[in-house]
Amino acid sequence: MSKPEGQRTLHPEGWKPTSGYANGIVASGRMVFVGGQIGWNAEQKFESDDFVVQTRQALENVVAVLAEAGGSPKHLVRLTWYITDRKEYISRLPEVGEAYRSVIGRHFPAMTLVEVSALVEDAAKVEIEATAVLDGA
Numbered sequence: 001m002s003k004p005e006g007q008r009t010l011h012p013e014g015w016k017p018t019s020g021y022a023n024g025i026v027a028s029g030r031m032v033f034v035g036g037q038i039g040w041n042a043e044q045k046f047e048s049d050d051f052v053v054q055t056r057q058a059l060e061n062v063v064a065v066l067a068e069a070g071g072s073p074k075h076l077v078r079l080t081w082y083i084t085d086r087k088e089y090i091s092r093l094p095e096v097g098e099a100y101r102s103v104i105g106r107h108f109p110a111m112t113l114v115e116v117s118a119l120v121e122d123a124a125k126v127e128i129e130a131t132a133v134l135d136g137a
Contacts (some may be wrong), residue, residue, distance in 0.1 A: 003107075006027055007028075009022045009023075020108055021111040022109055031132070034065045034129060034132070037058045037128050037130075038054070038121055038127045039054025040057065049123060054124065055128075062076075069134065076109040076130055077110065078111070079111045079129070080114070082114050084118060085125065
């Protein structure tokens with residue numbers, strides 16, 4: 001997936017290549033901020049307590065909110081993930097990666113992942129917030 005005009009990945013010379021994320025992105029255009037999305041559906045109901053299923057749904061929710069502004073995954077410049085179980089994330093990373101690529105594609109913005117003790121919704125295992133920059137002003 002090519003980056004939109006006005007978006008460039010930042011990777012300092014001599015740094016080891018990243019896998020699945022960017023160290024930074026510079027972009028110009030209209031900014032979109034997507035609040036934390038969790039793994040429930042449009043009716044605010046969890047269809048599964050499975051971590052990967054919730055991750056896929058949270059990413060789909062991010063894309064749905066972004067679409068309301070006329071954006072798509074290629075416009076994402078930053079994702080912040082909050083997870084409740086780092087060990088599960090690591091052990092299921094191949095499945096998480098597959099879910100990510102099926103929703104977002106091969107676009108890898110700057111990302112941060114933080115383990116938290118809990119999320120506001122007791123059944124939530126992951127929450128993802130996003131920043132996007134759309135072409136134009």
